[in-house]
Amino acid sequence: MTLQDVPAIEMPTSGFRREDFISPDIFEEEMERIFRNNWMYVAHTSQLAKPGDFVRHDLAGESVIVVRSRSGELRALYNFCTHRGAQLLEETSGSCGRAITCTYHGWTFDYDGELRSAPRMQPDFDKTPHGLKHAWVNTWNGLVFVSLADERPPSVAERLPDADFGEHQLERAKVAVEYRTVIEANWKIVWENGGECYHCAINHPELGRVMSVTRTGASESHSLVADYRFDRKFPLLEGMHTLTLDGQYRSKRLLGDPDSPPEGMRFLNWHSSIFELTAAADHAHIQTFKPLSTTQTEVRLVLMVHADAVENEDYDAEGIFELHRIARGQDSGLCEKTQRGIGSRHYQPGPYNTVYEYSSQQFRHLYQQAMGQLR
Numbered sequence: 305m306t307l308q309d310v311p312a313i314e315m316p317t318s319g320f321r322r323e324d325f326i327s328p329d330i331f332e333e334e335m336e337r338i339f340r341n342n343w344m345y346v347a348h349t350s351q352l353a354k355p356g357d358f359v360r361h362d363l364a365g366e367s368v369i370v371v372r373s374r375s376g377e378l379r380a381l382y383n384f385c386t387h388r389g390a391q392l393l394e395e396t397s398g399s400c401g402r403a404i405t406c407t408y409h410g411w412t413f414d415y416d417g418e419l420r421s422a423p424r425m426q427p428d429f430d431k432t433p434h435g436l437k438h439a440w441v442n443t444w445n446g447l448v449f450v451s452l453a454d455e456r457p458p459s460v461a462e463r464l465p466d467a468d469f470g471e472h473q474l475e476r477a478k479v480a481v482e483y484r485t486v487i488e489a490n491w492k493i494v495w496e497n498g499g500e501c502y503h504c505a506i507n508h509p510e511l512g513r514v515m516s517v518t519r520t521g522a523s524e525s526h527s528l529v530a531d532y533r534f535d536r537k538f539p540l541l542e543g544m545h546t547l548t549l550d551g552q553y554r555s556k557r558l559l560g561d562p563d564s565p566p567e568g569m570r571f572l573n574w575h576s577s578i579f580e581l582t583a584a585a586d587h588a589h590i591q592t593f594k595p596l597s598t599t600q601t602e603v604r605l606v607l608m609v610h611a612d613a614v615e616n617e618d619y620d621a622e623g624i625f626e627l628h629r630i631a632r633g634q635d636s637g638l639c640e641k642t643q644r645g646i647g648s649r650h651y652q653p654g655p656y657n658t659v660y661e662y663s664s665q666q667f668r669h670l671y672q673q674a675m676g677q678l679r
Contacts, residue, residue: 315665316672319653325490325646330675331598335364337674342576343442343449343460345592346370347397350478350611352378352448356400356415360393361450363594368439368450369393371400373415380441380450381417385409386434404436446475447590449577464574467534471566472559472583477608480587480615481625484604487636489643491578491595492671494603497639498580498591499533499573499667502660507634510627514544514551530666531576538569538582546584549627553586555619557610560585575667576674587624599643605632 347359358371367383385406404413412421417436440451444460504517516539544551558565565585572581580591590606613619
């Protein structure tokens with residue numbers, strides 16, 4: 305089901321139940337109700353530039369390859385042969401070569417999924433109904449998303465009508481740094497941690513030197529349990545321009561219009577997609593969280609710069625990435641200790657801080673709605 309906005313009066317006042325973090329049955333239900341029915345970030349279009357270029361995305365027991373077709377369109381194809389089910393592509397990204405070929409019996413498929421060749425099959429064999437199965441694919445601001453839903457969901461643009469990153473021209477960016485790590489914690493712990501800054505003043509001293517980590521009142525978006533939060537003005541401190549250790553740009557080639565680059569930063573936190581996007585003038589930062597098991601989550605960080613920027617000449621990749629790397633390490637430790645503590649059979653969730661944890665309240669309500677827990 306699709307997560308919808310609901311009145312704030314229905315928001316929960318305390319955190320997730322212990323069983324929501326440790327139950328294998330609940331985990332499987334989450335895969336079905338949430339992760340198979342929403343858009344999930346896969347790649348930037350620059351990673352799929354030429355016909356045959358692909359990226360592989362595994363989630364919720366499925367493997368999908370997104371490939372650039374010969375006509376220039378993107379296709380999302382389930383990564384198994386329609387003959388005996390062998391996985392077609394094992395690499396996470398690359399080029400399919402001249403075709404997508406199954407190494408088991410040699411069946412060969414075009415980039416759009418059509419079966420081109422089935423060697424030594426009987427003469428009257430009809431290839432037409434044996435093409436690869438399709439998933440849904442959608443592009444938004446140069447970012448590629450897939451959905452495993454049975455019915456096509458509303459587009460990403462329809463789901464995020466007010467999230468405006470047009471000034472940053474992210475479709476003209478490229479990936480400068482990509483980093484993945486596995487955290488020993490349930491995905492909901494990791495997502496809630498990324499959405500609130502109640503912990504920031506205590507645990508992120510480096511962040512506190514470039515952005516405000518305190519608030520005096522609730523956010524404007526506190527009035528709705530929204531599926532996403534979009535901030536046009538990220539709370540940088542005076543004199544700071546971006547999320548680097550010193551708050552200064554680490555790329556000479558800025559995003560957007562070179563004569564009028566974007567001012568300030570913008571931030572998107574999309575609950576149903578488990579997707580976070582921060583964009584400054586010098587770089588954009590994506591963070592996603594993929595559940596691997598009840599107590600394991602893969603965190604993916606993607607940093608993008610202008611497509612024409614040259615590493616070590618126009619931008620300093622480590623300088624851009626350093627603050628994000630430090631904060632991610634601090635958050636990972638917090639998430640893992642939370643998972644260990646929640647393992648106690650005596651654990652009971654405490655109340656939400658309604659100023660700093662309103663995003664967590666929104667997320668939990670949307671989660672309860674998707675999981676059919678609201679009556």
